[in-house]
Amino acid sequence: MKNTKNLLFILFFACLIIYPFVTEGRWLAVGITFLIFSIVALSEDIVLGRAGMFDMGHAIYFGMGAYICGILNYHYGLPIFATIPFAIIIPALIGICLAAPIVHLRGDYLLVTTLGLNMVFLQVLENDAFGLTGGPNGIFGIDSPSIFGFQLMSQTSIYYMAFIFFIITLLIIKNLEHGKAGRAFHYLSQDPIASQSIGINVRFYRILAFALGAGIAGAAGVLFAIQYGAISPEAFTFKESVLFFAIVLVGGPSSIPGILIGTFVMFVLPEVFRQFDTARYLVFGLAMIFAMVLRPNGILPFKFGKFPKFVREK
Amino acid sequence: MSLLKLSGVTKVFGGLTAVNRLDMEISEGQIFGVIGPNGAGKTTVFNCITGIYTPEGGKISWEGEDITGLQPHQIATRGVVRTFQTIRLFSKMSVAENVMSGRHFRSKQKWWNTIFHTPKSYKDEIANWQHVKENLKYFDLIDYASHPTNSLPYGIQRKVEIARAMATEPRLLILDEPAAGLNDSETLALVELIYGIRKQGVTVLLIEHDMDLVMELTDYITVINFGEKIAEGTPSEIQKNPQVIEAYLGSEEDDD
Numbered sequence: 208m209k210n211t212k213n214l215l216f217i218l219f220f221a222c223l224i225i226y227p228f229v230t231e232g233r234w235l236a237v238g239i240t241f242l243i244f245s246i247v248a249l250s251e252d253i254v255l256g257r258a259g260m261f262d263m264g265h266a267i268y269f270g271m272g273a274y275i276c277g278i279l280n281y282h283y284g285l286p287i288f289a290t291i292p293f294a295i296i297i298p299a300l301i302g303i304c305l306a307a308p309i310v311h312l313r314g315d316y317l318l319v320t321t322l323g324l325n326m327v328f329l330q331v332l333e334n335d336a337f338g339l340t341g342g343p344n345g346i347f348g349i350d351s352p353s354i355f356g357f358q359l360m361s362q363t364s365i366y367y368m369a370f371i372f373f374i375i376t377l378l379i380i381k382n383l384e385h386g387k388a389g390r391a392f393h394y395l396s397q398d399p400i401a402s403q404s405i406g407i408n409v410r411f412y413r414i415l416a417f418a419l420g421a422g423i424a425g426a427a428g429v430l431f432a433i434q435y436g437a438i439s440p441e442a443f444t445f446k447e448s449v450l451f452f453a454i455v456l457v458g459g460p461s462s463i464p465g466i467l468i469g470t471f472v473m474f475v476l477p478e479v480f481r482q483f484d485t486a487r488y489l490v491f492g493l494a495m496i497f498a499m500v501l502r503p504n505g506i507l508p509f510k511f512g513k514f515p516k517f518v519r520e521k
Numbered sequence: 522m523s524l525l526k527l528s529g530v531t532k533v534f535g536g537l538t539a540v541n542r543l544d545m546e547i548s549e550g551q552i553f554g555v556i557g558p559n560g561a562g563k564t565t566v567f568n569c570i571t572g573i574y575t576p577e578g579g580k581i582s583w584e585g586e587d588i589t590g591l592q593p594h595q596i597a598t599r600g601v602v603r604t605f606q607t608i609r610l611f612s613k614m615s616v617a618e619n620v621m622s623g624r625h626f627r628s629k630q631k632w633w634n635t636i637f638h639t640p641k642s643y644k645d646e647i648a649n650w651q652h653v654k655e656n657l658k659y660f661d662l663i664d665y666a667s668h669p670t671n672s673l674p675y676g677i678q679r680k681v682e683i684a685r686a687m688a689t690e691p692r693l694l695i696l697d698e699p700a701a702g703l704n705d706s707e708t709l710a711l712v713e714l715i716y717g718i719r720k721q722g723v724t725v726l727l728i729e730h731d732m733d734l735v736m737e738l739t740d741y742i743t744v745i746n747f748g749e750k751i752a753e754g755t756p757s758e759i760q761k762n763p764q765v766i767e768a769y770l771g772s773e774e775d776d777d
Contacts, residue, residue: 379636385646387628388635394611394622401609404571405689406597406626419635512615512667515647518654519617519666 223370227363235362237478242369243430245470246376250423251451256460258416259396261314264321265451267328268298268421270443272428277346277438278339287352287433294429295422302421303414310413325445332440345439349432369430376423392416457498459505468506524549524724530579532565539565541748552725554739558768562748563728564606567697571603572596598626600692604682612671616681619670620656623688624649660684676707696727700734712738
């Protein structure tokens, strides 16, 4: 059982590695999109799936990462790679500031609050805040990243860059699953009062989940900015946030394969069925409904009970 | 010196005084009982001690330190850990993971270990799982280690909750009606369990409705009625106390 799972994962990674050799053009772009949105969905999952907080504004941090990359590169001439630390740390810090006053709110209230934050964020972008965000048109002409003097212009190189980010994200989440903080997220999402009573600082870990989710989404934002060389506000509306939210729930909260399938269904299949035009959304809408009714814990639900074998040996 | 001391603790809900100027003193190594009729305010007292409620008046001190109004997790990390009247386990998770939650604040992992592990944090992780194993062995729960707790019988769930609390290596274990819903043989096993816990040097504070159990188990009892202390003493003193008998059975005048 475990072996087949590992085999499937290896197969999946092998496919991702050779993907650029077998496709090009639009399909390569779809591959990059899949990687980027997978990273964002996995980061949303830290907040929503693991820590159990209804964050309906995750596009904020994704967009923030993209805009920080764009602004620092376009207005201040920073090379793309130099913008990455900023695009991770600033969204994480802002995530902390935004989360701190609201994390005590119960599920539905938090959802509405984060929705509001997303709308405010969009207004900031559209109104050309501080003359930096470029208003409704956004920012055009973002450089391509260069490393040791080589320009990473091609879609293939951007694909591999996204792949590396994707792997790092998965490593962080694996790390989370085998550590104190990751477990604390699960504990506090299932029973905050019991968690507090055995010494877990619930507030701290809720904010930490937001910071971590925001930082990773920010990194994905950089990839988004360089993939298109341009950014505009409509990529970060609350509609996007709803999509990320839905991916986590449909795929299976806390389940990595579930979320990857969710991303595939939401972002890649629409490309595959492009000839059906808007009718495809009818199909996806119905698919979402059936997925939630038939599999309320997600397509591939997460299974608890992972701990070192020696614990149950007599 | 007393381990935990409540002086004049008062908790008000709207117009209702649930706990009224309560004094209580628990010494190290005791098994201390709190009894009283339904709705007397016993659980409210526990919620005040463990920080779930902040009392409107009075002072709660732990080894001389004022802990009134501290957050629940701050109180827990000082060694005051509780179980709940309605069992509160992490129901989707396995028994082992539930017990591991008790190791949370003993774990030495730092915040950056959230992002990457170091050899030190790996070692810490293994050491804590080792501790969980010892704990499961002590409570005879190894067979259930990978079972999700919501699939277990009630008696086992109670035990898991106590095991989880004990995993924190507490100084004071607070049990809110530990025998509720247990059958006779399970209650008997519980008595042994609590004696065993005391033997480990843990002070026990408990609420219980089962009078036989309380009289057998505890060294000292406080009786509460309508949020006020009406008596305290050793079990034999309490059994003879007319006020206690009145609170439980109704006064003679009532019968007229």
